[in-house]
Amino acid sequence: MAAAKNVLLVLLIIMLLLSAIAVIYSKYQFRQVFMEIQKKEKELDDYEVEWGRLQLELTTLTEENRIEIEARHRLMLTLPAQDKIIYIKP
Numbered sequence: 001m002a003a004a005k006n007v008l009l010v011l012l013i014i015m016l017l018l019s020a021i022a023v024i025y026s027k028y029q030f031r032q033v034f035m036e037i038q039k040k041e042k043e044l045d046d047y048e049v050e051w052g053r054l055q056l057e058l059t060t061l062t063e064e065n066r067i068e069i070e071a072r073h074r075l076m077l078t079l080p081a082q083d084k085i086i087y088i089k090p
Helices: 002-061 066-073
Strands: none
Touching: none
């Protein structure tokens, strides 16, 4: 009878140790996944900042008078006088 109690006690201790190892492993896995989520959230924030910057740039580049402004400032072009314009009919 004492031998059976000892075997049962050893079996319970082994099960307790296995359970403790499983808890430790699951906590470790949780921390790994949590760190990965944090990393992905930071990447998402970076992409959102980039998206906002690109939207602002797109708005600036698609202004109606942008070509005229670039022509005047960078290429030093001006509109010709009304009598200098020649219309060509197709």
